[in-house]
Amino acid sequence: MSAVSQFIVSNPLASIGFISLLVPILIHLFNPNRGKTVLIGNLQLIKKAINKTVTEVKLRQWLLLATRLTFLSILTLIIIELIFPKTSSEEQNQAVFVTPAWLQQASEQEKEKVLSTHLEQAIHLMTPGFKSITQLSKQKDFPLDNYSLDSLLSEASAKHLLAAKNTIYFNQRTDFLALNRNSSFAINTKETSIEWVQLEESSPNNNQAIPISVFYSSDRAADYKLLHLAFDSLITTRPQLSIRYLPLPESSGDQLFRQLDNRVPEDTTSEVFFWLSSKPVPEALQQKIRKGSLLFNDSNLVALNNKQTHVSVQGLDFNIYHQLPKRNNKDFIPIWSSPDNSVISFQPLGKGRLYQFHSRFNPDWNNLKQGAVLLELLEKLLALANTNNNVTVSDTELLVNWNDKPIDDKDLSSSFATHRNLFVLLLMIVWLLERVLSESRVYNHD
Amino acid sequence: MHRLIDPKTIARIKDLPLVAKTIAEGFLIGHQASTQRGVGLEFSQYRAYQEGDELNRIDWKLFARSDRYYVREAERESEIDVWFLLDSSASMLQHSEPNGDVRGLNKLEYAKHLIASLSYIANKQGDSFGLVSLNDKQFDQSPKTKTFVPSGKGERHWQRLLIELSNIKSGVIFPKLSLLKPIFEQMNRPSIIFVLSDFYQQDNEITNFVSKLNSNLSEVIALPLNTHDELTFNYSGPIRFKDLESEQEILVSAKSAKQNYLQALSNYKTELKQQFSERNISHYELNIDEPLDAGLFAYLKHRQRRLS
Numbered sequence: 059m060s061a062v063s064q065f066i067v068s069n070p071l072a073s074i075g076f077i078s079l080l081v082p083i084l085i086h087l088f089n090p091n092r093g094k095t096v097l098i099g100n101l102q103l104i105k106k107a108i109n110k111t112v113t114e115v116k117l118r119q120w121l122l123l124a125t126r127l128t129f130l131s132i133l134t135l136i137i138i139e140l141i142f143p144k145t146s147s148e149e150q151n152q153a154v155f156v157t158p159a160w161l162q163q164a165s166e167q168e169k170e171k172v173l174s175t176h177l178e179q180a181i182h183l184m185t186p187g188f189k190s191i192t193q194l195s196k197q198k199d200f201p202l203d204n205y206s207l208d209s210l211l212s213e214a215s216a217k218h219l220l221a222a223k224n225t226i227y228f229n230q231r232t233d234f235l236a237l238n239r240n241s242s243f244a245i246n247t248k249e250t251s252i253e254w255v256q257l258e259e260s261s262p263n264n265n266q267a268i269p270i271s272v273f274y275s276s277d278r279a280a281d282y283k284l285l286h287l288a289f290d291s292l293i294t295t296r297p298q299l300s301i302r303y304l305p306l307p308e309s310s311g312d313q314l315f316r317q318l319d320n321r322v323p324e325d326t327t328s329e330v331f332f333w334l335s336s337k338p339v340p341e342a343l344q345q346k347i348r349k350g351s352l353l354f355n356d357s358n359l360v361a362l363n364n365k366q367t368h369v370s371v372q373g374l375d376f377n378i379y380h381q382l383p384k385r386n387n388k389d390f391i392p393i394w395s396s397p398d399n400s401v402i403s404f405q406p407l408g409k410g411r412l413y414q415f416h417s418r419f420n421p422d423w424n425n426l427k428q429g430a431v432l433l434e435l436l437e438k439l440l441a442l443a444n445t446n447n448n449v450t451v452s453d454t455e456l457l458v459n460w461n462d463k464p465i466d467d468k469d470l471s472s473s474f475a476t477h478r479n480l481f482v483l484l485l486m487i488v489w490l491l492e493r494v495l496s497e498s499r500v501y502n503h504d
Numbered sequence: 505m506h507r508l509i510d511p512k513t514i515a516r517i518k519d520l521p522l523v524a525k526t527i528a529e530g531f532l533i534g535h536q537a538s539t540q541r542g543v544g545l546e547f548s549q550y551r552a553y554q555e556g557d558e559l560n561r562i563d564w565k566l567f568a569r570s571d572r573y574y575v576r577e578a579e580r581e582s583e584i585d586v587w588f589l590l591d592s593s594a595s596m597l598q599h600s601e602p603n604g605d606v607r608g609l610n611k612l613e614y615a616k617h618l619i620a621s622l623s624y625i626a627n628k629q630g631d632s633f634g635l636v637s638l639n640d641k642q643f644d645q646s647p648k649t650k651t652f653v654p655s656g657k658g659e660r661h662w663q664r665l666l667i668e669l670s671n672i673k674s675g676v677i678f679p680k681l682s683l684l685k686p687i688f689e690q691m692n693r694p695s696i697i698f699v700l701s702d703f704y705q706q707d708n709e710i711t712n713f714v715s716k717l718n719s720n721l722s723e724v725i726a727l728p729l730n731t732h733d734e735l736t737f738n739y740s741g742p743i744r745f746k747d748l749e750s751e752q753e754i755l756v757s758a759k760s761a762k763q764n765y766l767q768a769l770s771n772y773k774t775e776l777k778q779q780f781s782e783r784n785i786s787h788y789e790l791n792i793d794e795p796l797d798a799g800l801f802a803y804l805k806h807r808q809r810r811l812s
Binding site for chain 2: 094095096097098099100101102103104105106107108114115118119496
């Protein structure tokens with residue numbers, strides 16, 4: 059998909075703006091004033107006066123059409139840019155990903171430096187133990203008031219457990235919450251939140267798991283891309299560190315997310331939860347799901363730890379499959395499937411939905427490549443962490459300007475934001491040109 | 505001194521005789537002196553002196569007796585016919601662009617009002633007057649379409665002329681000269697002949713016709729009618745000009761054509777003027793978008809100056 063078309067799809071206002079381009083085209087085609095008819099007694103005088111041919115007049119009309127189309131296009135871009143500055147601002151799509159390895163190895167000073175540097179750029183780096191982050195404990199605006207924090211914390215068996223709050227609010231401002239055993243953090247960012255969902259197993263052998271990083275803003279388009287990345291990561295994270303990837307087609311994340319959209323009734327305030335735990339789903343979360351929220355559950359994780367195939371907690375049933383659910387299993391409606399199995403499937407629960415994904419690494423997928431830039435970058439970072447005991451800040455900063463290539467509209471919108479003044483100037487010039495070409499039709503009778 | 509009546513207002517009044525009187529009566533007193541003094545005049549009455557009356561018409565003896573100025577008025581038996589020849593070809597339907605919802609008179613309508621007014625004056629002065637409408641349909645086989653009012657005088661004749669005048673419909677083009685012969689035969693007495701036309705012609709057919717009318721017996725007065733728009737060419741944007749007679753169309757960028765058009769118009773007017781003066785025809789240009797009585801007044805003043 060080209061950058062422009064991607065941009066249009068991701069901005070509903072853009073579609074309306076560009077549809078408005080039809081207006082001058084229709085005016086051009088059906089303009090009743092084009093060659094307004096004037097009845098005259100003697101055409102001979104007019105014939106003598108003609109110094110511009112009909113072709114020239116028509117050429118002028120085509121030029122007029124071109125200027126009007128240009129004018130509307132630029133105007134549309136400017137308006138969209140003013141209304142949705144986030145989609146156009148370069149910094150909104152910047153993210154920093156830091157591995158647990160780096161967190162462990164970097165000094166506090168380095169962490170502070172990274173944090174302070176990137177906060178100025180509206181880039182947020184999440185690690186537990188950053189002293190500069192405001193400490194939060196069950197504040198009144200904490201998004202998970204109804205959620206048993208204790209329950210979450212009790213599961214935090216890992217050294218660095220960054221359990222996430224409810225992951226994504228559709229079209230809502232989102233805050234970030236980071237938790238660990240001793241403290242919890244919330245960062246209210248200006249425009250954007252970066253969420254880092256990470257679960258580490260208690261086993262010391264398993265503490266190199268790649269963090270699941272979800273970076274999102276209130277911009278839906280960005281959500282598509284980032285959820286896509288999140289799923290890539292989720293599926294490919296466990297249980298080994300070696301990076302072998304499930305070949306998710308580039309569009310699968312988008313497809314999935316769109317399906318979510320279709321299945322979520324518009325009138326419900328749907329939240330999406332990732333439950334990356336072997337523990338039963340807490341009551342508060344169950345209620346949320348029954349009311350219409352979505353839960354993503356790693357069935358493989360549950361199965362590995364509990365060796366159970368069925369979990370029933372106060373009427374909320376989970377079918378846990380040690381293996382991926384077969385395609386013919388009617389309880390699960392496949393969303394995205396490998397040739398034999400449903401990798402991601404969904405099951406209705408009350409008004410809500412339970413999405414089960416299976417993170418188990420499948421040896422059959424070993425040799426398949428996965429193209430997401432994120433994973434390459436993570437791999438690079440991990441390599442740094444493994445080979446270098448002192449990962450420097452500059453190494454980390456390599457990732458600061460990470461551009462997620464699949465987000466095609468970013469280039470367009472960010473370049474637009476950079477040259478906004480130029481566009482405004484261009485708009486004025488085109489407007490003047492339009493005025494000159496159009497010759498307002500006013501008949502003066504002195 | 506005189507009331508300006510906007511023709512756009514007049515256009516809404518259907519009562520043509522009333523319009524004619526309203527416009528013409530303003531000129532009758534004081535301004536329209538009889539051009540035939542002495543012969544055939546018979547004293548009729550005195551009336552009070554009005555500004556503009558010639559001093560030699562004041563009865564000085566009466567002044568000596570009454571210490572007031574009186575003017576002798578006379579009834580005369582006129583020997584002059586006043587003819588109105590109205591070009592009613594399609595091009596006479598031209599009018600200026602409507603100003604808002606109100607469209608002004610077209611040339612034909614304006615000419616009708618003008619003839620009504622002038623004939624009113626002629627009637628008041630006791631002249632004979634007649635009317636001919638000139639278009640190609642006028643001379644086809646059907647006599648019903650013919651508008652021809654022979655020379656005559658009196659109130660009833662004037663009423664007849666007005667009825668005929670209001671019934672005139674436009675044809676397509678100016679009739680061929682050969683068809684107009686019967687008209688020449690009618691004009692065998694001393695006449696003043698008003699020709700109301702836009703004088704837009706293919707091969708000088710109108711000026712040739714007019715010059716044939718001009719003779720020792722007759723005085724021809726050409727009244728070319730113009731619209732404000734055609735004089736100023738105040739159009740803008742692309743304009744599709746459509747010829748009322750040939751229905752041919754031309755798409756023109758008005759702004760770029762304006763200068764050349766005005767030049768061509770000026771040349772045309774100069775040429776027309778030259779043709780008139782060569783043929784010894786007096787003429788007076790009228791703008792149909794100016795108030796009718798203002799145009800009439802200006803013309804009559806102009807004529808008065810020429811004759812005195």
